[in-house]
Amino acid sequence: MKIDSARLQTLVKPLLRGILLKVHPDFFAHDPVAKRINQASVQRLQDLLAPVLRDNAVSAASRNAELFSTPLEFVCKNVGQKPQDQISFAFTKAHSGSSGIRWVIAQRTRDLVALCSKLDVSVSTETLSEIDDIIGRAAPAANGHSEGRVVADIELRAARAREARENYDRKRNAPDPNAILIEKLRHQRWWLGDQRGKSARLELDRGKVFFDSSVNPKDYVEIVQRIEGNLERLHYSHWNHLPLMVVKSWRGSLSGSKIKYPGFVIMPADVPVKAIRL
Incomplete structure (x- = not known):
């Protein structure tokens, strides 16, 4: 050949x-x-x-x-x-x-x-x-x-x-991309946007609220209303620039030993009974 x-x-x-x-x-x-x-x-x-x-x-x-x-x-x-x-x-x-x-x-x-x-x-x-x-x-x-x-x-x-x-x-x-993202978020300096003063009325940005698949869709409205009624208690002004992930329980926020939703504020569905977790 x-x-x-x-x-x-x-x-x-x-x-x-x-x-x-x-x-x-x-x-x-x-x-x-x-x-x-x-x-x-x-x-x-x-x-x-x-x-x-x-x-x-x-x-x-x-x-x-x-x-x-x-x-x-x-x-x-x-x-x-x-x-x-x-x-x-x-x-x-x-x-x-x-x-x-x-x-x-x-x-x-x-x-x-x-x-x-x-x-x-x-x-x-x-x-x-x-x-x-x-x-x-x-x-x-x-x-x-x-x-x-x-x-x-x-x-x-x-x-x-x-x-x-x-x-x-x-x-x-290779660096862990999740760890890099979390580290950047931790050190990032944020402007609080529409939260212009301490006396300003806090309003939940519903566009940044997400739900884990374990949460019943029928409960979405009730959960959002409960969060909106406790924004000051949840110190919303400190984290309103971040997206919020609502999970049924803390177990739903983990994937093995790692956080399932890096970069999100994670909150259980029965808020404010349980504390907020960053």
Whole structure:
């Protein structure tokens, strides 16, 4: 089966850009030795990837034995441990009888993925999976050599494990939105709107009154009237800017160990027999 070279190039080019952002010679203008090392390795890397990036064309340069004579050496801008680490990486040379175009493209793509891992270049699991699918269908076992496929599988599993850890850490460290809302409400400075003076007549804003599903709708009018008759006792002027949630009992205000309606003033239906709870 022919390799979908156009799609493969779309997936591979961002990986190459990620590598260049780590090792491009221009980043080492202050260090002539590192710049020279990276310049030579980047040129060899581009020659090695020519079959992948140039529509299945295996040029004489990309077959040159000198490309595989020594591993690629890179001085890295940052590999995670310390600035300007130096790493070594060798691409896989085609075995005798295994130099077909599909084998070359598949193996060098897998080597590129392995190089990304070594340089700590982030690659999503979706990209890895799609690359493996494209080159796996076209060259299932690299023409009899399974080493490249094994490397790709290892890299895919490692990337999935990293992504799972990142998702777990992100979820664990994510702030509780309910706690943030409650904290903001607690420290917010409010203007009391239509309550312009201590002597002003308090009026319940019925648009801010809500009822829990446990409360009988037939009792809504009676409850509202009872609240309106006790606004001063309930210190309504202190919380009239907040919405009110009427529950049948305090149990209805909880969901497990958390408040079911964060940001609401919660009041039992038999108010004012029981105290108000903020």
